Amino acid sequence: MNRAFFAALESIYPPQRLLTRDVELLPYESDALTAFSAKPGAVVLPVNEAEIVDTVRLCHDHAVPFVARGSGTSLSGGSLPIPEGLTIGLNRLNRIKKLDPQQRIAVVEPGVINLSISEAAQPYGLYYAPDPSSQSICTIGGNIAFNSGGAHCLKYGMTSNHVLGMKVVLADGTVTKFGSESVEGVGIGPDLIGLFVGSEGLFGIALEITVRLMPQPEVYRTVLAAYDDLGRAGDAVSMVVASGLLPGAMEIMDRLAIEAAEASVKAGYPDAEALLIVELEGESIQVNTEFERLQGIIQQSGAFELRVAESEAERTRIWKGRKGAFSAVGRLSPDYIVQDGVVPRSRLGEALLAINALKVKYGLEVANVFHAGDGNLHPLILYDGRAVGALEKAEALAGEILALCINLGGSITGEHGVGMEKRDYLPAMFSEEEIDIMQALRRSIDPREIANRGKMFPGGEAPALKLQGLHPLEKAGVISRE
Amino acid sequence: MSVNAPRSVTELQAIVRDNERVHVVGNGSKTALHNAHDGAASAELSGMTGIIEYQPSEYTVTLRAGTPVRDLAAALSQQGQYLPCDPLMGASATIGGTVACNLAGSRRYRYGGVRDFILGAEVVDGLGRAFRVGGKVVKNAAGFDLSKFLVGSLGRYAIMTELTFKVFPDAPSFRSLRLDYGPLEEALRAVYFINQSAFELDALDLIPGARGWSLLARLAGYDETLPQRVERFSSAMARETAPLDIEELADSGSLWNPLADLAGGCLVKVALSPKQIPAFEAALAGARRRYSVGGNVAWVATDEVDALDAALQKLALTGLCLRGAVKSAVIGEPIDNVLAQRVKQVLDPYNKFM
The missing domain is CATH 3.30.70.3450 (Alpha-Beta Plaits)
Structure with missing residues (x-):
């Protein structure tokens, strides 16, 4: 970050919303993929759309990489800071701008907490369906970036299936809108919502999102x-x-x-x-x-x-054990890696046997939790980060599980995204040409490759691996992982 | 205009590479999309048909883009399944054309549209490259989701050769009701009531009649529970929305084909929200129409497409002409978007697909 860039940031943000001191930056160094950390050059906390757009334009003009961050609950390192880049914290854009129960839609800002939408819709007998386990803290902006899922995806889909309209700022500072208030969303013309949702922050930042609400089941x-x-x-x-x-x-x-x-x-x-x-x-x-x-x-x-x-109390208790399983596993082991592979449902049994064999091969414990309806596995690989070479061993085991998922005809990620964590495995799933096309697409939208640089695509400089346990909020029992 | 009927992806790639302009056609059932393409080589996919892989237990099906929608529906139905976005069963409509035009029938109401059920695709782009987008499993978050982008893309970015969808078990039985109201506002109030209720309808359409507006509602489920559910729904509607009349109709495919009564003239799809219907009605001047998917899709048949174009522009709505002699299939508010243009630069930089 050069002086001119920094001076321009100072003209947008008052000092309390432009964080630069080590102690202020510390909370932003990791997300829920705690094995990685990186120090951002600065963190800004915009309070409105105009500030976000100005900031992105500034980053584009100065070729400064940026990452947008909601609550930092990404399990794939998606909101990990870019070393010496800018982190744009969106939590203060947390207004539900419109709620129309008759048409079952809500218009929200990107920093709105997932669960807040359901809470606001509840008096009308409606709710917002995607329910990642971190829903009490994760933001819609992050859900958009990673097309977040949850336990109820098979029937009603993931985040992408619940977004009808968006206003976004692309990485080069262009602001555009697509979609509508119709359940058809874009309706006529290419489905730009489907393209933007799940682009892992590489295309730009969602400024305003129209989501569809569903009636609460009887x-x-x-x-x-x-x-x-x-x-x-x-x-x-x-x-x-x-x-x-x-x-x-x-x-x-x-x-x-x-x-x-x-x-x-x-x-x-x-x-x-x-x-x-x-x-x-x-x-x-x-x-x-x-x-x-x-x-x-x-x-x-x-x-x-x-x-x-x-x-309802008994139902809640059944789900509480399931939704809290990840953080519970954290009590059994100082550290763990969560995987998110997908296999065809009919090959679940095969996948579990193979994971058992890998446990033995690596001498590590693996706890299995999965969305069986859609073949989405979440093996938790337990290791002790204080032991020399333990993290590397756990990562090698994780890599074998991903290879297994691909060999069985599945995917390396069902809902957590590629992010930092699985970027080296993208070539196992897509050909060189397919990755080239995705890269070209990224550059056509972001010629300077500043938006969430270093994520999704293989290569690039990896921030230092850091060995530590649960996310602080997880330790406090505030959030849990899917 | 030269006509080519490739039998393989390799042949299709050669057609794209060897011609300056290429216009893709399935079976040509949406005639309005095939006007004004003089000078382009046409690539007809009607020879690239067939289901490649169908695993009922996975809820997934992969098929060639030229496969008639009817064939797909028949194969799924043998296993008690269906494609919930409910592709419209034109006589010869192909699945590729269904995706390219984003066409879904009334049953889209229950679980979602084409974009909600497409999982992946094989495509040939404007540079003649053949590649895969998306995945083949019901859940996948790796890479950019270009498969959804293809929905509604009108053949302008890449030609789909193979498609993978999520499918669901279908209900064994159906019951259909007509609920009659007076003015549009009353019928819309009934729609809003249903929207906030826990009744799970299979489909909900809104149709104008001689004396007022009617809702067509369909419930899906088991034989043994449907009578009770129909009764419960009817009495709630009678109590809460005061219809003039409620009548049970014989359930049939043609009852739930939103285009059944719209033969003749230019046929146009408009995506809108229920609250836009009154203004749209005021601008329509009596064209034949039906509102499908709970009032979120309008199907209009008209001989005066210029008037419809003007009405749509006034309301900032877009229409897609499927049938009729029109200069451009897209009318009303243009669909140009900067993000779509960026994708175009990558997939079809020489404008082969126009």
């Missing part, structure tokens, strides 16, 4: 099934799918994850090798009939125990 029916074999839980998922039911969520946890959750939130889970949670939702008459069928299937699937949530 009832939820949630069942917890315990198995003495992980494979059998996987088979149960296939049976549910084959039956023609379309559950809102299907989640599996293995023994280690169950034990961790039990020790941490005391969900009252049975002692089992695997737990399957299936949740149906919808009109009561329909769901009650579906639920009878579901219980029949689960009984046939060899579950040794079946628990039906009889009240």
Whole structure:
């Protein structure tokens, strides 16, 4: 950052919103991928759209790289600072500008917390569907950048499927709008929303977002099934799918994850090798009939125990163990890496066996939590960062799991994004030509490659690996990971 | 204009490389898109058909872009599944044309549109490069999602040769109702009531009649629960929205084809929000029309497309002409966007696809 750039920043921001001292920058050095850290050149805290646009234009003019940051909950290092670059903190743009229950839409600023939208919509019987486990703290801007998912993606999709309109500033300072208040979104012409959402901050910053809201289901029916074999839980998922039911969520946890959750939130889970949670939702008459069928299937699937949530409190407790599983695993081990690979659902069993073999090969523990409905695995690789070479070993194991997912016909990431963490694995999934085309696309939008430089694409300078435990907010129990 | 019917991706790449202008055609069912392309070599994908991979247990299907939508629907239906964006079943419409034009039928109401169910694609771009975008599994966040960008792209950026979709189990049974209201405002109030209720309709359309406006509502589910659900829905609607009449109709495919009564004239799709309907109605001057997807898509048949164009411009809405002799398929508010132009520079820098 040169002096002219800095002077220009000072003309936009008062000193309390332009952070440069080490002690002020410290909280911004990492996101939820805590193995990485980097010191930004400065952090700015805009309070309105104009300040964001001015800042991006300034960065473009001076070729200073920037990263937009919401609450810093990215699990792929997506909001990790660029060394000596600018971090643009968006939390202060947190207004819900419009909520129209009749048309089921909300217009929000990028710093609005995911859960706040559902809270605002709740009095009207509506909610915002994407529910990453960090939803009580993560922001919509970050959800947009990484196309965040959650436990309920199979039926209603990820963030991209819930955005109808956007106003964005591209990395070169151009401001543009696309989409509408129609559920069709863009409707006519290429779906620019689909392109922008999930671009990991490489195209620019979302300034204003129109999201669609959904009616709250009349009832939820949630069942917890315990198995003495992980494979059998996987088979149960296939049976549910084959039956023609379309559950809102299907989640599996293995023994280690169950034990961790039990020790941490005391969900009252049975002692089992695997737990399957299936949740149906919808009109009561329909769901009650579906639920009878579901219980029949689960009984046939060899579950040794079946628990039906009889009240909202019991449902919450079942989910609490699942949603808190990641931070719970943090109690078992000083450090861990979360993976996010996807495999075709029918190959889940194969993937789990292979992960077990890798555990033995590397001598590391792996806890498994996954969105079984869409084949999205979240293996948590446990290691002790204080031991020499432990992180490298854990990363090597993580790399083998990603290769496994690709070999089985899946993806290296279902919902966390490539970010910093998996950028070296992008070539395993896409050809050189495909990556060249994506790079060309990026440069056509951001000729100076300043927006979130160093993420998604392989190569570039990696910030120093740092060994530390949970995110401070996770330690405090404020957030949890999906 | 030279006509080419490639049988393979390699042949298609050669056509793109060897010609200055290329105009892609599926089966040509959307006639308005094929006017005014003199001088361009046409690439007809009707020979590139067939389902490549369909795994009902994965909820995914991969097929060649020239496959008729009807064939896909038939294959899915054999396994009790469907493509929830409900591609419109024109006599010969292809899946590639459906994506390029972003066309979804009334059942799009329940789970979403084309953009919500496309997972990935193989394409040939304006430089003749063949490559893959997106993925083949139901969830994937790696790389830029150019597959969604193709939805609505009108063949101007890249030619799709293969497409992968997410599919869902279909319901075994359906029941349909017509609810009659007086003025438009009353029918819209009923739509708003449904929007904030927990009733899960399979489809909801809004149609003008001689004496007022009607809602067409469809419920999907099991035989044994549908009567009770229909009863519950009807009584709630009677209580909360005061319809003049509620009548159960014989459920059928043609009842839920929004284009069934719109034969003749220029056929136009308009994406709008329910609250824009009154102003749109005032500007329409009596063209035949039906509002689909809970009032979020207007289908209009008119002989006076210039008047419609002017009305759309006034309201800052865009229309896509599917049928009729028009100079440009896109009418009303232009769709040019700087972000789309940037993509164009990369995928089709020499404007082969115009």
